[in-house]
Amino acid sequence: MPMLAQDIETLIRAALPDAQVTITDLAGDGDHYAAEVISAAFAGKPRVIQHKMVMESLGGRMGGELHALQIKTGVPT
Amino acid sequence: MSDTNARIAEIVNGNDIVLFMKGTPLFPQCGFSSRAIAILDRIGAPYHTVDVLQDPEIRAGIKDFSEWPTIPQLYVKGEFLGGSDIMMEMYEAGELQTLVEEKGLVAKA
Numbered sequence: 112m113p114m115l116a117q118d119i120e121t122l123i124r125a126a127l128p129d130a131q132v133t134i135t136d137l138a139g140d141g142d143h144y145a146a147e148v149i150s151a152a153f154a155g156k157p158r159v160i161q162h163k164m165v166m167e168s169l170g171g172r173m174g175g176e177l178h179a180l181q182i183k184t185g186v187p188t
Numbered sequence: 189m190s191d192t193n194a195r196i197a198e199i200v201n202g203n204d205i206v207l208f209m210k211g212t213p214l215f216p217q218c219g220f221s222s223r224a225i226a227i228l229d230r231i232g233a234p235y236h237t238v239d240v241l242q243d244p245e246i247r248a249g250i251k252d253f254s255e256w257p258t259i260p261q262l263y264v265k266g267e268f269l270g271g272s273d274i275m276m277e278m279y280e281a282g283e284l285q286t287l288v289e290e291k292g293l294v295a296k297a
Contacts, residue, residue, distance in 0.1 A: 158277060159256075159270045166257060174257030179220075182273050 114177055119144060119169065126168030127152050131187070143179040154186045192249035200253075200263045204293050205235035208250050209260040212239055220272040224260040227275045231284060233294035265291055 116134040123132050123146065130150040137143040146165065153161040161184040166173045173180060200206055205228070211217030213225045228235050240247035240259055251257055254268045262269045264287060269275070278284040288294045 158274045159268065162270060162274060163256070171257070174251065183277060 114141065114144075114172065116144060119146060119177075119180070122170065123148055123165060123168045127164065137179070137181070144177070145181040145183070147183045147185070149185045149187055151187055153184055158184065190249070192245045193253055196246060196249055196253045199236075199238060201266050203236040203263075204265055204291070205233055205288070206263045207235055207237045207260055208240055208246070208263075209237055210239070210241050213237055217241060218259075220258070221260045224262065224272040224275055227272075227279045227284070228262075230279065231288055231294065233288045264288065264293070 116136055120132045120134050124130055127148065127150045129152065130148050132149075133147040135145040135147075137145055148165050152164065156164075162182050165182050165184060169177065169180075207221075207224055207228060209216060209218075209221035209224060211221055213229075216222035216225055225237075238246060240250065247259070250259065250261060254261055256268065256271065258271050260272055262271070262275055269278070269287075275284065278287070285294075
């Protein structure tokens with residue numbers, strides 16, 4: 112079942128309140144998204160942990176109803 | 189530790205660079221796996237791949253092993269590095285090349 116970009120953004124923001132979240136619908140089919148997440152909470156953490164934080168905010172949807180979410184993380188400059 | 193976990197640990201510890209993927213390097217069955225292979229080929233270090241589509245136990249088990257929900261998954265010297273997005277970020281930042289050079293897995297260019 113596809114997810115709305117807005118729902119993805121809301122879930123990420125709930126977990127990382129300071130995050131700047133940019134969701135791009137890559138294929139226009141509501142099933143392939145890219146999420147760019149910039150948050151101070153990532154500072155000093157390895158990428159694998161940063162990505163896990165984003166995945167955890169989506170509560171197990173990654174790999175399930177969300178097959179294709181490209182994640183890119185960063186800290187505010 | 190379950191049998192599957194033990195099998196995965198053996199693969200991960202027995203190969204310097206391992207990619208768990210869908211399909212084979214020549215015929216990847218998923219865009220993310222395809223992208224991961226393209227990055228590894230650019231790096232130029234020898235790598236081992238495991239086609240999870242041929243092994244349902246590993247396909248399910250690898251997600252628990254790394255606590256990571258998606259495939260592909262890259263391991264270097266027994267350490268889980270991440271999926272294709274992290275590989276791309278590391279590659280673009282030059283970090284993946286540095287890592288394999290530091291671990292002595294590829295000759296310096």
